[in-house]
Structure formats: structure tokens, C-alpha cells
Amino acid sequence: MSPSAEPTLFLQLAFTSTLFAGVVQASLGILRLGFIIDFLSKATLVGFMAGAAVIVSLQQLKALLGIVHFTTQMGIVPVMASVFQHTNEWSWQTILMGACFLVLLLTARHVSIKWPKFFWISACAPLASVIVSTLLVFLFKAQNHGISIIGQLKCGLNRPSWDKLLFDPTYLGLTMKTGLVTGIISLTEGVAVGRTFASLKDYQVDGNKEMMAIGLMNVVGSCTSCYVTTGAFSRSAVNHNAGCKTAMSNVIMALTVMVTLLFLMPLFVYTPNVVLGAIIIAAVIGLIDLPAAYHIWKMDKMDFLVCLCAFAGVIFISVQEGLAIAVGISIFRVLMQITRPRMMIQGNITGTDIYRNLHQYKEAQRVPGFLILTVEAPINFANTNYLNERTKRWIEDESSSGNKQTELRFVILDLSAVPAIDTSGIAFLIDLKKTTEKRGLELVLVNPTGEVMEKIQRANNAQDHFRPDCLYLTTGEAIASLSGFAKMATP
Numbered sequence: 255m256s257p258s259a260e261p262t263l264f265l266q267l268a269f270t271s272t273l274f275a276g277v278v279q280a281s282l283g284i285l286r287l288g289f290i291i292d293f294l295s296k297a298t299l300v301g302f303m304a305g306a307a308v309i310v311s312l313q314q315l316k317a318l319l320g321i322v323h324f325t326t327q328m329g330i331v332p333v334m335a336s337v338f339q340h341t342n343e344w345s346w347q348t349i350l351m352g353a354c355f356l357v358l359l360l361t362a363r364h365v366s367i368k369w370p371k372f373f374w375i376s377a378c379a380p381l382a383s384v385i386v387s388t389l390l391v392f393l394f395k396a397q398n399h400g401i402s403i404i405g406q407l408k409c410g411l412n413r414p415s416w417d418k419l420l421f422d423p424t425y426l427g428l429t430m431k432t433g434l435v436t437g438i439i440s441l442t443e444g445v446a447v448g449r450t451f452a453s454l455k456d457y458q459v460d461g462n463k464e465m466m467a468i469g470l471m472n473v474v475g476s477c478t479s480c481y482v483t484t485g486a487f488s489r490s491a492v493n494h495n496a497g498c499k500t501a502m503s504n505v506i507m508a509l510t511v512m513v514t515l516l517f518l519m520p521l522f523v524y525t526p527n528v529v530l531g532a533i534i535i536a537a538v539i540g541l542i543d544l545p546a547a548y549h550i551w552k553m554d555k556m557d558f559l560v561c562l563c564a565f566a567g568v569i570f571i572s573v574q575e576g577l578a579i580a581v582g583i584s585i586f587r588v589l590m591q592i593t594r595p596r597m598m599i600q601g602n603i604t605g606t607d608i609y610r611n612l613h614q615y616k617e618a619q620r621v622p623g624f625l626i627l628t629v630e631a632p633i634n635f636a637n638t639n640y641l642n643e644r645t646k647r648w649i650e651d652e653s654s655s656g657n658k659q660t661e662l663r664f665v666i667l668d669l670s671a672v673p674a675i676d677t678s679g680i681a682f683l684i685d686l687k688k689t690t691e692k693r694g695l696e697l698v699l700v701n702p703t704g705e706v707m708e709k710i711q712r713a714n715n716a717q718d719h720f721r722p723d724c725l726y727l728t729t730g731e732a733i734a735s736l737s738g739f740a741k742m743a744t745p
Contacts, residue, residue: 266420267429273419273476274433279441280469288461294449297554298580300546301561303450305568305576307538309333310491317531318352320345320400330569345400351390352528355383359536363495377497380533387529388522402527409519411512412479419476436482437472439574444468444484446577450541451494491537560584595631597644600668600729607730609668621733623661625652628668633679633706642682646689653693664736665690668729670701680713687719698724698732 282288294302312333316324321343325336359379366376390396397403420429445464452459472482493503514522551558560583567576600609601618609626610618625648629641645665652662667686683699690697699720702710710720726732 263420265415266418267425267432268481269415269418269476269479270420270425270429271432271436272472272480272482274430275437275440275482276433276469276472276474276476278434278437278469279472280466282441283462283465283467283469286462288463288465293581293584294446294577295557295560295580295584296453297550297557297561298564298577298584299446299450299453300543300550301564301566301580302446302568302573302577304542304547305565306447306450306573307491307541308565308569309573310538311535314531314535317402317527318349318356318535319343320348320402320528322402328572347396347400348402348526348528351387351396351401351526352532355387355529356532356535359383359532360539363536363540373497376495380492380496380536383529383533384525388525391526392524396526397524404522404525404527406523407519409515409517411515414477415479416477433482437469440472440482440484441465441468442577443573446573447485447490451490454494454541455499491541492533495537495540556587560587589636592631592634593636594640595629595633595637597627597629597641599648600626600628602733607728609729623663624666624733624736625649625662625664626666626668626729628671630671632674633672633682634674634676635678638678638682642685645686649690649693649695662695664696664698666698666700666729666732668700669703669706672706673703675706675709677709680709683710684713684719696724696736698726698736700726700729700732 309328309330312330313328315321315333315337319337321337321340323336323340323343325332327333362375362379366373391401391403445459445461445468448459448464468484472480475481475483493507547558547561550561560580563583564576564580567579569576571579598611598613599620601612601615601620602609603615603617604619611628612618612620627645627648631637633641645667649662649665665686667683687697699710702725710725713719726735
């Protein structure tokens with residue numbers, strides 16, 4: 255579909271696609287699918303925020319250098335290629351003006367950060383820059399010396415477009431597909447931007463409300479001559495940098511834009527584009543949080559990899575792909591934790607009734623004749639094979655030690671850190687009990703939680719797998735009881 259060949263049809267399809275995008279987004283919120291945003295981890299947001307700040311800043315090189323023919327792509331490679339392929343279009347007047355105002359804006363930001371009582375300096379600096387630069391261009395006719403200006407813009411608001419919505423069966427499939435794809439993409443970016451600034455301002459984001467709000471915005475937008483929109487990173491950064499704290503700032507901003515479009519557009523004819531670019535750079539540059547990235551590196555190398563992938567994906571490919579790569583790695587890590595849960599051997603801390611991980615506590619000692627295992631994760635179909643293999647391997651290692659005095663007789667499985675279990679998990683416990691009985695060992699379960707105990711009782715109703723005498727409340731109680739039985743049974 256060519257917008258130049260059939261502009262009216264193109265507009266109709268664009269508005270209809272926007273409507274479907276809004277319906278999809280709002281539906282996700284209504285269906286309570288806001289938990290999806292929980293997959294945007296702290297590491298993902300730090301990488302996304304830095305990458306988006308870099309990309310948005312690089313996009314402003316067009317205005318800062320005075321380049322006329324600039325790429326429409328977002329990746330760092332095409333942007334830098336476009337910058338150096340058009341060096342003949344660079345304007346020293348534009349560069350000088352941009353550098354001066356950028357230094358002014360960054361200085362104002364620094365002053366406001368160092369002395370919070372002067373916050374108004376940073377808030378007023380962008381508006382003051384626009385006014386001063388516009389006056390300079392007007393007085394010195396700078397547009398005749400290579401400085402690009404906004405120029406004449408049409409005044410007024412767009413007419414309602416509900417009469418342009420097209421539900422013709424010929425194009426319905428196309429508009430629904432386009433709405434679905436663009437809706438998901440814009441929603442992902444909007445939610446990521448929301449989570450980013452929420453982390454900076456330390457407030458919570460309700461995913462369901464975000465989805466419904468963005469969806470409603472696009473539904474209304476489709477009837478008021480708007481295409482698919484989302485939370486813009488650059489404008490949100492400018493808003494944040496100006497000190498805005500509540501949604502009322504958006505109401506004031508919308509009213510200001512409306513008044514400007516209706517009455518004040520002639521005043522911006524001589525506003526230089528380079529100053530607008532400087533304002534955006536000054537706003538987004540503070541979103542690159544190097545200390546947070548360093549902290550992630552020191553804390554968790556896997557999280558740092560997620561952060562790095564989000565950053566690299568955003569600057570080299572696109573915002574959506576960068577987020578997708580980072581979320582994909584995060585989900586893979588979660589799956590690895592589910593399928594490879596923590597399972598460890600415990601020992602007794604001498605002189606106490608406390609049992610802890612042998613590798614973590616040097617004071618912990620093995621209890622002769624006992625293999626004490628603990629699982630710190632739900633037991634389900636995804637990890638039962640892994641748990642089964644590790645448990646049998648440890649039993650074999652203990653049984654083949656060949657020491658009569660420390661001969662393995664009991665296997666204790668501490669379930670106090672297992673919050674849930676499914677039928678595959680119960681089958682694992684039954685299979686483990688049969689395996690230990692074949693080796694002449696006894697399996698004991700310690701402190702199964704409510705759901706786990708309930709499932710064990712249901713299994714016992716079908717067949718008596720776990721007698722009451724193989725269930726204990728604590729590891730110490732189990733060892734004390736079993737040691738007494740062992741002594742009585744010894745001739």
C-alpha cells in the first residue's frame with residue numbers, strides 16, 4: 255500500500271490499525287496479564303535505559319551537526335555511517351550553537367543536582383534555551399547562515415477521524431494483523447519506559463493499568479487522527495529532567511500543546527532544531543547509570559550479561575529486539591533455575607541441633623550413617639529427573655565409601671524449603687523410596703509443607719508409601735529417633 259498513490263485509503267487503514275492495536279492492548283490489561291512486565295528485570299531496565307539514551311542522543315546528531323540527509327534507521331552503525339557520509343553538510347554555526355546550549359543545559363542540570371534548592375534552574379533551562387535561541391536566530395537571520403529552523407507549521411487541531419475507520423472485509427485481515435503487531439511492539443516499549451522511570455523515582459507500576467491506559471489512548475487516538483502511540487522515551491526523559499512528578503504534568507503539557515497548536519505556532523517559526531536536539535540530549539544523558547551497571551557486574555555476572563545484551567541489542571538492532579533478547583536470556587535463566595534447582599548435602603554444626611550446607615559452613619560435619627539432603631525449590635515435572643539422578647549419585651558415592659563405621663543406613667530428605675509439588679514430584683519421592691529400600695536403606699522425609707504434605711497424604715490413600723514413622727518435623731528429631739532405633743537393632 256503506497257501512501258502517495260492512495261493517501262485516503264492509507265489513512266483509513268492506519269486509523270483502523272490503531273483502533274485494533276488499542277483494543278489488543280486494553281484487552282491484555284482487562285484480562286489481568288500485567289504480570290508480563292515482571293519479565294523486565296532491573297538488569298534489563300538498566301541496559302535498556304542506557305541503550306535508549308545512547309540511540310536517542312545519536313539521533314540528535316542530525317540537528318547538532320546540521321545534516322540534511324540523515325538515515326531513518328535507529329541502529330548505531332547506520333546512524334554513524336550517515337553522520338560521516340555527509341560531512342559536507344556539517345555546519346560549524348550549527349555545531350557552535352548546539353555546543354553552547356548543550357553546555358548551558360548540562361550545567362543547569364549539574365547545579366540542580368548538587369544544590370537541590372535550585373531545582374528550578376534545571377526546570378526552566380529548556381524553555382529559556384528555546385526563547386533565547388529563537389530570538390538570536392530572528393535577530394541575526396541565522397537561518398540564512400546554515401542553521402536549520404522549524405519554519406512555518408500548520409496551526410489548529412486535526413479533525414476527528416471516526417468516519418475514516420474502515421472495516422471492509424477486503425482489508426480487515428490486514429488491519430487486524432498490523433494492529434496486533436504494532437500494538438504489542440508499542441506496548442512493550444511503553445511499559446519498558448514506564449518501568450525505567452518508576453525505578454528512578456521509586457514508585458510502582460501496575461501492569462494492568464498501564465496496558466489499559468495505553469490501549470484506551472490508542473482507541474481514542476484512532477478517532478482523533480492519531481496513529482499508534484506509546485510512552486516516548488525522549489519526551490518522558492525531558493519531562494523527568496524538568497522535575498515533573500505526577501500525571502497532572504501530562505494534563506498541563508497536553509493543554510499547553512493544544513494552546514500552542516491553536517494560537518502560538520507563529521512564535522516558533524525561528525526556533526532552531528539544534529536547540530531541541532540539545533534539550534533532548536541533556537535530558538537522556540542522565541539516564542545512563544554506570545554505577546548501577548558496575549553494581550550488577552559485582553553482584554551477578556549473569557545479570558550483567560542480561561544488562562549488556564539489552565544495551566547492545568538496543569544500540570545495534572532496535573529497542574524491541576534489544577528488549578526481546580534480554581527478556582529471552584532472563585527467561586532462560588529462570589528455566590535453568592527451575593530445571594536445575596539447588597540441592598545440597600547438610601551436616602550438623604558441632605554442639606548444636608542445627609543442620610546446614612556442608613559447602614557453605616565449615617563447622618558443619620557429616621553425621622555417620624546418614625545422608626541428609628535438602629531441596630530449595632518446588633519439585634515438579636521439569637526437575638524430577640535431575641533430582642533423581644543427583645540423589646542416586648550421592649547414595650552410590652556414600653554406599654561405596656567402604657567404611658563400616660560410617661556405613662550409610664538412612665537417607666533424610668528435608669522438604670521444608672519445597673513450597674509445592676506435582677504428581678511427577680510425588681512419583682519421584684515414591685521411586686526414591688523404592689530405590690533406597692532395594693539398597694537396604696530407609697528414606698525419611700522432614701517437615702513437608704502444607705501442600706506437599708497434602709499431596710503425600712493423597713498418595714498414601716491410594717497405597718501406603720509413606721508411613722507416619724518416616725515423617726519427622728525436624729532433622730534433629732529424625733536423627734535422634736533413627737539413631738535410637740539403630741542402636742536397639744544392633745546385636
